[in-house]
Amino acid sequence: MKFTPAEVDFELMVREKIGGNHFSQFVGFDITDIRPGYIEAHLVLKPEHLQQMGYVHGGVTATMADVVSGFAAFTLVKRGQGVVTADLRVSYLNPGIGSIVYAKGYVIKAGTKLHFCEAELWMINENKQRIDIAKSSSTMVVVP
Numbered sequence: 001m002k003f004t005p006a007e008v009d010f011e012l013m014v015r016e017k018i019g020g021n022h023f024s025q026f027v028g029f030d031i032t033d034i035r036p037g038y039i040e041a042h043l044v045l046k047p048e049h050l051q052q053m054g055y056v057h058g059g060v061t062a063t064m065a066d067v068v069s070g071f072a073a074f075t076l077v078k079r080g081q082g083v084v085t086a087d088l089r090v091s092y093l094n095p096g097i098g099s100i101v102y103a104k105g106y107v108i109k110a111g112t113k114l115h116f117c118e119a120e121l122w123m124i125n126e127n128k129q130r131i132d133i134a135k136s137s138s139t140m141v142v143v144p
Helices: 010-019 022-027 058-074
Strands: 030-035 038-044 082-092 100-110 114-124 130-143
Touching: 010 022, 010 030, 010 058, 022 058, 038 058, 058 082, 058 100, 058 114, 058 130
Parallel strands: none
Antiparallel strands: 030 038, 038 100, 082 130, 100 114, 114 130
16 A cells, blocks of 8 residues: 655654664664555564574564554654554464564554554575565554
8 A cells, every 4th residue: 555654754753763662672673664654674583582492482573563563653653643552463374493584564554543554574494485474463553
């Protein structure tokens, strides 16, 4: 879908907001693409991102889905507004095995108070194939 951002400098708003998001900074997300209603990011994995079997931890996966969806919604709000997660559902599709997790979040319906979003997370295996590891659906609330 095509969305029109509420602010011309929406990309700068996202960069400023992610810079102040302490948890995202702690985890190590890197946002790589910002468009109206759309965000892409990746995470270079460290041992602390993995669970006991060596897969990406489910909490890291859910957090990444939440971050890309939330920032996709944030691209559409006015300066001075924010978004918070009201609902997040994550389906884990395959174990996260590899060194980098990629994610994209996008708005499927934007409203004045609620934005409905989805996210997809994947990794590239040793054969250079994309392996989908999770898909999420979320509702973001626009807040003043």
